[in-house]
Amino acid sequence: MKNYITTPIYYVNGEAHIGHAYTTFIADTLARYSRMVGMETYFLTGTDEHGQKIEESAQKQNKPTQQFADEISATFHNLWDEFNISYDQFIRTTDESHKKGVQAAFLKMFENGDIYKDFYEGNYCVSCETFFPESQLMDGGCCPDCGRPTTIVKEESYFFRLSKYERPLLEYYEAHPEFILPKSRRNEVISFVRGGLNDLSVTRTSFSWGVHLPESLNEPRHVMYVWLDALMNYVTALGYGSDESKMNFWPANVQLVGKDILRFHAIYWPAFLMSLGLPLPKHIAAHGWWTRDGEKMSKSKGNVVDPREVSNAYGVENFRYFMMREVPFGQDGDFSQRALIDRMNSDLSNDLGNLLNRIIGMSEKYSDFNVDSSHVAQYHVKELSDVAEILKTAETYLFELQPHRYLEELWRVFTIGNKAIEEHAPWTKVKEGRLDEALATVALVANLLAKASIMLHPVMPQTTAKIADALGFEISTESYTALIKNGDLLKAFTIKKIPPLFPRVEEPLMAEAPKAMIEEAPKAEAKAKMEDKKVSTVSEDGLITIDQFFQTSIKIGTVLDAEEVPKSSKLLKLKVDLGEESPRQIVAGIREYYSAESLINTQVCVVANLKPAKLMGLLSEGMILAAKDSEGLCLVRPEKPRLSGSSVG
RNA sequence: GGCUGGGUAGCUCAGCUGGUUAGAGCGCUGGUCUCAUAAGCCGGAGGUCGGGGGUUCGAGUCCCCCCCCCGCCA
Secondary structure, three states, X not given: OEEEEEEEEXXXXXXXXXXXXXXXXXXXXXXXXXXXXXXXXXXXXXXXXXOHHHHHHHHHOOOOHHHHHHHHHHHHHHHHHHOOOOOOEEEEOOOHHHHHHHHHHHHHHHHOOOEEEEEEEEEEEOOOOEEEOHHHOOHHHEOXXXXXXXXXXXXXXEEEOHHHHHHHHHHHHHHOOOOEEOHHHHHHHHHHHHOOOOOEEOEEOOOOOOOEOOHHHOOOOOEEOHHHHHHOHHHHOOOOOOOHHHHHHOOOOEEEEEHHHHHHHHHHHHHHHHHHOOOOOOEEEEEOOEEEOOEEOOOOOOOOOOHHHHHHHHOHHHHHHXXXXXXXXXXXXXXXXXXXXXXXXXXXXXXXXXHHHHHHHHHHHHXXXXXXXXXXHHXXXXXXXXXXXXXXXXXXXXXXXXXHHHHHHHHHHHHHHHHHHHHHOHHHHHHOOOHHHHHHHHHHHHHHHHHHXXXXXXXXXXXXXXXXXXXXXXXXXXXXXXXXXXXXOOOOEEOOOOOXXXXXXXXXXXXXXXXXXXXXOOOHHHHHHHXXXXXXXXXXXXXOOHHHHOOOOEEEEEEEEEEEOOOOOOOEEEEEEOOOXXXXXXXXXXXXXXXXXXXXXXXXXXXXXXXXXXXXXXXXXXXXXXXXXXXXXXXXXXXXXXXXXXXXX
């Protein structure tokens, strides 16, 4: 079975940002999965290099246009290599074979009457490379998309009979509900097409940086419209119009796009294909945008996330995992270091990494790293069948293009592993001399990790290869077939002791977004969130200013009353006089060291401006200062009695 | 203004064709084991399911009205 997966080709007007990385990560994951299950897979990405905008950008930098395109294209190419993206081809619209293919397509459309010559007059936005009808223009004739001034252009142009495909397209959408994903986007496209389609101007005479028309048409002044040129890349990459040896990969299975370019891919592209007599792709899947800390990213705000920077700081695969796990496909996602760190610590370090460490430790102690699965089925039928079920479900989520659900589902395997260890407590079994049982549990968990690693491999290829190595097997189509499809277990194997794969991340590893951005974001909510999350305001040398210290209000308080909190062995509920109108209720975890009675009428130090918190359902309006070491805990108190409410500092 | 989609626990979301005490993850919190990365496991708090009306034996789930958010179009 053939499986062709594409990303959009990225416009070389600027360097790769987080959105490019996201699309490419998803496509790479799908491609890797496809290869792993043994499908014949072709994964295409590349760059879109034509158009007036590129021509102008190159001029601004005083570079030949081709050189400019080469340079930017290389930055994408290099980044994907750095990110270990497993593309089969990196196409460039300046490739000769691509140009040849586009010309062949143009000619075919022309010959079958779908392209005709006429005049176009309208308000043209150079920046967006789009004509806009009068009615859509903003005040002063500015572009409704970018707000820049438009110019009136009348030019000879070839047109594509898009209008002819209005009905066929609607019929196709109707007959193929899975064509446009997610569904909400599908509705948008349908209603747009229902609104009527105008024929599409597909050539320009106003600039020359593009694919020229086929020579047989003898139209040297005309250059192809950038979208016709660009969209065709998906088939010219397979050799359309030149060496067609790979055309058997067509139609594509999944064509990933950002939501901003959906219309081109869901309307123009299928119409072109219909005109060429080619089948339509199975899915056009539109994903959402990324914001940063709840704010739209923009160069002027200086809050753009550089994927390379994130990757360098946190690791590509952790980054990949985060992006795919964090946000439901199609929705906008928010990037913040806090969210990334939380995912890494909670999912990767705690659930997965720690589980691996647990069995490394046990296998070392109990059997000198030697494990075999022969007793697993005897003691762990339930776990094995539950996991088999989970893996099946997870797989369907991936096919449905719901990577977040797929990962969420997969993580249940680790919970089962952690629970199994807890329930079967191998350390107890060992003490009781039931070594077989203990080792069966270790082997079970090793197998669960092996199976989950295989499934996780498309998302984190290198990391899972390390896990597999530690467990003495290799991830491949063969092991996928054996462990996932056939439900086999690993044979006897030796575990390798490896250092933790996912060390916990205690604090942000990248500099925070520039101050300007934070100040521009007066959202009280966002601010409170940052404070809640203890984003450090401490300077690099670890010192704070006196002003910062005095943000904390510490006061002398007199304990008026104290009682034990029911059902808690640690908590005491205190009534403390801080010289205010009424005493405060403070819940303190000191019961193990102080009895309630002994505290009444003594003095303590209280942090008085702490945000109230609830402990065991009881409101606590402050914190009692205490010092703790191995000997125990003691309260910090004034040497001599002071007035209640006296400040400390 | 028109049309989608949506408003469910502090946060992010799941809840199919209406049916027992509305769920998950994270966060918070109490307890507990010791193989392990201050990890794991067990338990708890927390929701008038945007608001109002209606249909029904029964509605987060259907109908009507209103409010708010995103998106597309104008």
